Amino acid sequence: MLTNEKIKEMIGELTLDEKISMIHGAAFFETAGVPRLGIPPLVFSDGPMGVRLEFKKDSWEKKNLSDDYITYLPCNSALAATFNRELAYETGSVLGEEARGRGKDVILGPGVNIKRSPLCGRNFEYFSEDPYLTKELAVEYVKGVQQWDVAACVKHFLANNQETDRLAVDTIVDEEVLREIYMPAFYDVLKRGNCYSLMGSYNRINGKFGSQHTHYLNEVVRDEWEYDGLIVSDWGAVHDSVEAAESGLDVEMSVTADYDDYFMAEPLKKLIMEGKVSEELIDKKIEHILILMNRLNMLDGERRSGTYNTEEHRKAALKVAEESVVLLKNDKNILPLDKKLKKLLVIGENADKLHALGGGSAELKALYEISPLMGIKKLLGGNTKVEYAKGYSEDIFRGDEEDKWQERSLDLNVERVGSSEEADRRMKELREQLRNEALELAKEYENIIFVGGYDHVPGHDSEGDDKADIKLPYDQDILIKELLKIRPDMPIVLTGGSDVDMREWIDDAHALLWGWYGGMEGGTAIAKALFGDVNPSGRLPETFYHDISECGAHAIGQYGTVGRVEYHDGIYVGYRYTDKFGVTPQFPFGYGLSYTTFELSGGQLDTEADAYICTVKNTGSRAGKVSVLVYMKGKQDEPEKVLAGFDKIYLEPGEVKDVAVCITDGMIGGREYFAYI
Numbered sequence: 001m002l003t004n005e006k007i008k009e010m011i012g013e014l015t016l017d018e019k020i021s022m023i024h025g026a027a028f029f030e031t032a033g034v035p036r037l038g039i040p041p042l043v044f045s046d047g048p049m050g051v052r053l054e055f056k057k058d059s060w061e062k063k064n065l066s067d068d069y070i071t072y073l074p075c076n077s078a079l080a081a082t083f084n085r086e087l088a089y090e091t092g093s094v095l096g097e098e099a100r101g102r103g104k105d106v107i108l109g110p111g112v113n114i115k116r117s118p119l120c121g122r123n124f125e126y127f128s129e130d131p132y133l134t135k136e137l138a139v140e141y142v143k144g145v146q147q148w149d150v151a152a153c154v155k156h157f158l159a160n161n162q163e164t165d166r167l168a169v170d171t172i173v174d175e176e177v178l179r180e181i182y183m184p185a186f187y188d189v190l191k192r193g194n195c196y197s198l199m200g201s202y203n204r205i206n207g208k209f210g211s212q213h214t215h216y217l218n219e220v221v222r223d224e225w226e227y228d229g230l231i232v233s234d235w236g237a238v239h240d241s242v243e244a245a246e247s248g249l250d251v252e253m254s255v256t257a258d259y260d261d262y263f264m265a266e267p268l269k270k271l272i273m274e275g276k277v278s279e280e281l282i283d284k285k286i287e288h289i290l291i292l293m294n295r296l297n298m299l300d301g302e303r304r305s306g307t308y309n310t311e312e313h314r315k316a317a318l319k320v321a322e323e324s325v326v327l328l329k330n331d332k333n334i335l336p337l338d339k340k341l342k343k344l345l346v347i348g349e350n351a352d353k354l355h356a357l358g359g360g361s362a363e364l365k366a367l368y369e370i371s372p373l374m375g376i377k378k379l380l381g382g383n384t385k386v387e388y389a390k391g392y393s394e395d396i397f398r399g400d401e402e403d404k405w406q407e408r409s410l411d412l413n414v415e416r417v418g419s420s421e422e423a424d425r426r427m428k429e430l431r432e433q434l435r436n437e438a439l440e441l442a443k444e445y446e447n448i449i450f451v452g453g454y455d456h457v458p459g460h461d462s463e464g465d466d467k468a469d470i471k472l473p474y475d476q477d478i479l480i481k482e483l484l485k486i487r488p489d490m491p492i493v494l495t496g497g498s499d500v501d502m503r504e505w506i507d508d509a510h511a512l513l514w515g516w517y518g519g520m521e522g523g524t525a526i527a528k529a530l531f532g533d534v535n536p537s538g539r540l541p542e543t544f545y546h547d548i549s550e551c552g553a554h555a556i557g558q559y560g561t562v563g564r565v566e567y568h569d570g571i572y573v574g575y576r577y578t579d580k581f582g583v584t585p586q587f588p589f590g591y592g593l594s595y596t597t598f599e600l601s602g603g604q605l606d607t608e609a610d611a612y613i614c615t616v617k618n619t620g621s622r623a624g625k626v627s628v629l630v631y632m633k634g635k636q637d638e639p640e641k642v643l644a645g646f647d648k649i650y651l652e653p654g655e656v657k658d659v660a661v662c663i664t665d666g667m668i669g670g671r672e673y674f675a676y677i
């Protein structure tokens, strides 16, 4: 490692041109190095669930080579549902080793924006509605990444909670709300997680753009939090040379190849030459870049080399996926299913659909992806005849509307027809045909499984767009209702990044599993949960509402507005809102069933150890894992409860364990705490 003096010396040797070349993109995911002084380029890569594929230089065209397939990890919402810090660390470690193996210096994740509304297109990339759960897991994830001499890059700072008008919307939110809800995860990840880099957001916060915000980047992150890591803009999020130069931002990245025209390139150099901007501001940025490189052993010393696509990585991906599955309903113990089925019918496009290559910048070129259908088939083997019916289809007929993202049209497998009216008509016909085929077939089967939910099509779980509502797309509700009339005990599996409105069929359904986007082994995990090789232990990291009218962002705040969005919901996000305003959601935060039963008893504080101690017994007939959540009770004019601790334990049938749940933020005297399992 170089000394600080050596770093200062290097800065003194750099010319202005060399400094300018280091603080903006010289390619879509790279800055320029200074070979003369042994300073390498800085290489970035997405994303939170794996190392993104390679693009051709200066274009969004994929290279399409065979060398950038990777381990596709479960999405961050799935990781949050595990309520398991060790798995968060392991996820980060896989990501860090793979990033290093692919020659990357900065991996652009985790995304820790709070899931303020179920409509946000990027919810799947984020952890939770709760700041505590988010920060506890993201801290471990970052520690896992950075042990591989790769920088994690916590994003998107700040309050980037909607995709609608994301490049410019002005997020109006009180400072104390930011500090209680939207900042804590960033603070803990930077300070406790020692995260080496931070990404500014696209949106404005109280009037100024997030990636050049002098209050939040300078006064808060740099001064108050004493952060000396690298701050990079989101891609195309810088709008003014002087503001960027004077802000805590260090590197400007963007989505076009006119690198010299970037705000922090030639335009900034001109301002410095004219004496309008001090070169010392640039020296500060260079210092942060060199500090980061030094921390990654890029400038001298031994740097870890990493690798990708290993068996251990895939095992880790499976472990996370298995613990992320949430059992939401299991009346009459319909689940787990008997493996000795003679025949089985699997219905639903999401049984067969692969999700890796979708969602925007989180898209991945997975070495493979096990769909739920393949997971079921490979678990049951050849003695069960498994039949498949699609049942519904994503929109394949489209009018002339373009799907644009980062200046490239998505290669959706769509068939262009004359107009959107013609497309709607053709889609209606196609869905009726698929539905009727599935319903006819269903009459011949005792055992059916439905697999549906969302996908990464823009307007569902994808960057750049929010959802219009939380209705299941593609008329799935009609199909589910009709199927339940034929087979009332049909288990339903839904995959997606956040909540759906289940009202049309939930009372008639007896078995329901939620599977998120479980990565390359997601289908294996879903199959193992359905047939009992895994006892589900996932918990909802967010509230599942009947309807968005039950969500604070929509009930008292604004969401999805263009130009300006006002957070009148304040700190009442998620369960903080439903508790306070007496709303009973479809499934509450922290909810999740098991194939066994657990009993909680006792409960006292150990103020010495900052722990809440209780006893848990497995009162059922199956072994299983269970998360013990500890809440702090609110006082007058506060949220009714806030999550203050959690721990996950494994119990054999009949086994009893005392659990000391650490209140990691420290207990507050005079406060009451209680446990929930």
Ligand code: GLC
Pocket: 046, 108, 155, 234, 235, 361
């Ligand atoms: C995107 C995203 C950000 C991503 C970056 C690079 O627009 O907002 O999360 O890391 O650009 O692709």
